[in-house]
Amino acid sequence: MRKMWGIGLLMVALSAASAEPAPKPIHFRAHARVALDAQGVPQQVDVDQKLPAVIRDAIAQRVGQWRFEPARVGEQPRAGATTVFVDACAVPSVDGDMRLAVDYGWNGPGYADGRYLLPAPRYPVEAARRNKGGAFRVVLQIGTDGRATVETIEAQEGQLPLFEQALRTWVASLRYVPEEIDGAPVATRVAIPVDFSMGGPGLREYRRQEREARQQSPECRAAMGAEDASPSQPVVLDSPFRPVTAG
Secondary structure (H helix, E strand, C coil), X not given: CHHHHCEEEEEEECCCCCCCCCCCCEEEEEEEEEEECCCCCEEEEEECCCCCHHHHHHHHHHHCCCEEECEEECCEEECEEEEEXXXXXXXXXXXXXXXXXXXXXXXXXXXXXCCCCCCCCCCCHHHHHCCCCEEEEEEEEECCCCEXXXXXXXXXXXXXXXXXXXXXXXXXXXXXXXXXXXXXECCEEEEEEEEECCCCCCHHHHHHHHHHHHHCCHHHHHHCCCCCCCCXXXXXXXCCCEEEECC
């Protein structure tokens, strides 16, 4: 799905109060609540308020160009609202401008605390004691009240009994901002991959590797004029608003 959208490249003028240009690309993630009309055209894009205004405006401009298949009640298209998640990368330049690449991630219900990614579940004590890991596909049902419940847990690797209670406790703690149709919240299903692993590099090394990986992300490569490859993302199974074109 990400391939059909491509990566939008914007030029942003930095204000005089901006910090000195960073020597390396700055990768970041953001979300926006998007109000859509009955034709699937964004009418209002409210970007994460934690970002600087110039960045919010640039992302809103880009998201405002995208088009969605509108929700339908019966055969009638309806207006509504969804949360769009984006990956972005900024490359400052010495002349005061900035190349900003914005890539569609996914859309669906938002997170109630305004974060981009979900917190990780706690590692089960017994699994850690036995040095056991696992990989699971968790399908959530997100109700109109924003609460999540487990629909299914599929074990792709490892022993589910060691991790099932931790996964169910984690899901029960999650809170969402549901999508809306005609101002009313709607239920949604979301599939999330969850990995538990023991060992590996230390925290400092992990952060260094993650920072380097982000600098080679599709968004940063686009901002620097290179080609891309796309990472995996959570999958919203039944959003009433499906992306159509990047515009």
